[in-house]
Amino acid sequence: xxxxxxxxxxxxxxxxxxxxxxxxxxxxxxxxxxxxxxxxxxxxxxxxxxxxxxxxxxxxxxxxxxxxxxxxxxxxxxxxxxxxxxxxxxxxxxxxxxxxxxxxxxxxxxxxxxxxxxxxxxxxxxxxxxxxxxxxxxxxxxxxxxxxxxxxxxxxxxxxxxxxxxxxxxxxxxxxxxxxxxxxxxxxxxxxxxxxxxxxxxxxxxxxxxxxxxxxxxxxxxxxxxxxxxxxxxxxxxxxxxxxxxxxxxx
Amino acid sequence: xxxxxxxxxxxxxxxxxxxxxxxxxxxxxxxxxxxxxxxxxxxxxxxxxxxxxxxxxxxxxxxxxxxxxxxxxxxxxxxxxxxxxxxxxxxxxxx
Numbered sequence: 001x002x003x004x005x006x007x008x009x010x011x012x013x014x015x016x017x018x019x020x021x022x023x024x025x026x027x028x029x030x031x032x033x034x035x036x037x038x039x040x041x042x043x044x045x046x047x048x049x050x051x052x053x054x055x056x057x058x059x060x061x062x063x064x065x066x067x068x069x070x071x072x073x074x075x076x077x078x079x080x081x082x083x084x085x086x087x088x089x090x091x092x093x094x095x096x097x098x099x100x101x102x103x104x105x106x107x108x109x110x111x112x113x114x115x116x117x118x119x120x121x122x123x124x125x126x127x128x129x130x131x132x133x134x135x136x137x138x139x140x141x142x143x144x145x146x147x148x149x150x151x152x153x154x155x156x157x158x159x160x161x162x163x164x165x166x167x168x169x170x171x172x173x174x175x176x177x178x179x180x181x182x183x184x185x186x187x188x189x190x191x192x193x194x195x196x197x198x199x200x201x202x203x204x205x206x207x208x209x210x211x212x213x214x215x216x217x218x219x220x221x222x223x224x225x226x227x228x229x230x231x232x233x234x235x236x237x238x239x240x241x242x243x244x245x246x247x248x249x250x251x
Numbered sequence: 252x253x254x255x256x257x258x259x260x261x262x263x264x265x266x267x268x269x270x271x272x273x274x275x276x277x278x279x280x281x282x283x284x285x286x287x288x289x290x291x292x293x294x295x296x297x298x299x300x301x302x303x304x305x306x307x308x309x310x311x312x313x314x315x316x317x318x319x320x321x322x323x324x325x326x327x328x329x330x331x332x333x334x335x336x337x338x339x340x341x342x343x344x345x346x
Contacts, residue, residue, distance in 0.1 A: 033257070035278050039292035139288055146281055 005178030007061045008081065009188055010122070011071065012224055014054030015082035018072055019232070020103060021047030022239050023090055032093055039139060043100070046132040050125065057121050073243035077232045084223040085168035087232040091161065094154065097143040098161035101205065104136035106172045109197035110189055118186040141205040148209025155210070162206075163214050170219035173198075259308040260286040262293075264300035269345065272304050280305075 003011075024044035031037035055068035085103060090096045111133055114126030147158040173191040175183070182188035206212060222228070243249060257279040263272035275294050280286035286305040295303070314322060326332070 033279060035280065035289040035293055038296070039289065042292050042296060135291075139292075142284055142288060146285070 004061065005182050006119070006187065007058055008178055009182055010054055010058045010061060012081040012083075014051045014058060014071065015080045016086050016103075016107075017047045017054065018051035019080065019082045019235070020086035020099075021045070021051060022235065023086065023088075024096070024100075026090055027096065036093075040096075043136055043139065046129075046136070050129045050132070053125050053128075057125070060121075069243065073240045077228050077236055078226040080223075080228065080232060080236070081226060082223050082232075083168065083171045084220055084229055085165065085172065087223070087229060087235060088165065088168065089231050091164075092157055093143075094147050094157035095161040095164065097140050097147065098158065098165055100136060100140040101144050101202070102165060102169055102172070104133050104140050105198045105201045105205075106194070108133040108137045108201075109194040110191070113189040113194055117188070122187065137201065141201070144205055144211070145209045148206070148211040158209065158211055162211060166214050167216055167218065167220045171221045171223060174221065174224060176224070257281055260290070260305045261308050261311060262286075262290040263304040263306075264290075264294055265302035266300055268301060272302065275299070277308060 021044045024040050024047065027040045028037065028044075031040055051072070052068050055071045058071060059066050059068060085099060088095075088099055090099075108130060111126040111130035115123050115130055117123040117126060144158060147154040149155070173195055175191060179188055183190045202213065220229075259277055260280055261277050262275050264275045265272045278286065278289050278293055280289045283305065287303055290303045290305050294300070
């Protein structure tokens with residue numbers, strides 16, 4: 001049986017949150033300053049919290065007795081439906097902040113709109129997540145401004161991150177037939193409607209950072225159908241190893 | 252990270268409306284806006300506050316510990332300055 005559009009929709013949101021949350025958690029004990037280390041862990045926990053609520057809802061929609069941990073730890077990369085942006089490696093601090101800026105500039109207006117969904121659970125998750133993502137946008141935006149408008153080296157690193165990651169933006173705004181049906185039913189968010197907010201927020205921050213979004217002729221896509229870059233598999237292997245080695249482990 | 256690039260800030264948090272800001276610690280940040288973000292992330296993770304002040308540590312003028320006796324010792328014998336002889340009605344709350 002193929003999953004319903006609502007299950008696919010919810011899993012895509014959950015996978016985006018979990019994969020990006022895990023990526024940020026990889027900075028723990030490696031961040032440039034103690035303060036930023038705590039900040040990154042906070043952001044990671046926001047995202048993992050969102051993922052848990054979404055997996056919990058996905059489990060209810062599916063109704064086959066799977067639980068949030070089953071979705072997070074017992075699926076292989078082809079079953080993950082996150083966009084390619086969130087699985088990209090942390091790189092240097094500039095790359096992590098540009099990745100976070102792209103995602104937050106999308107997720108903040110996205111969850112604000114989802115708060116108006118006719119699906120009560122998604123609406124409640126949207127209302128909570130919107131506040132968290134508003135802070136992620138401020139945090140990442142302030143950093144990108146300071147990196148871009150900082151030293152020669154920080155500018156060069158921020159520019160390199162934009163060059164590397166710009167190709168993953170358009171996938172955030174993709175819509176398939178299942179999404180379209182949910183949008184028409186008032187359940188899903190129409191990404192076309194939040195694109196202007198994304199472009200505006202990003203444009204203002206990059207202007208202040210003395211940076212510009214490079215023009216690209218193509219966008220990378222496929223994550224939403226489970227076709228991932230080479231980076232997701234190794235990340236999942238590390239994330240899942242404990243649960244797979246000790247099924248049902250708790251602490 | 253050099254002190255010039257990331258100066259030290261002192262952080263003050265108001266735990267809830269009606270109470271005063273209280274010093275909670277210090278941190279390094281690139282500038283005022285970043286210091287506020289950092290203070291939020293480092294010192295309000297467990298819902299400790301509703302308002303944050305940050306100020307660069309170097310901007311605070313502090314009394315010298317050497318002057319402790321001169322500044323504070325004379326007040327020790329002046330108990331009449333403490334308004335402890337009044338009955339405070341419950342409704343007044345924090346004084």
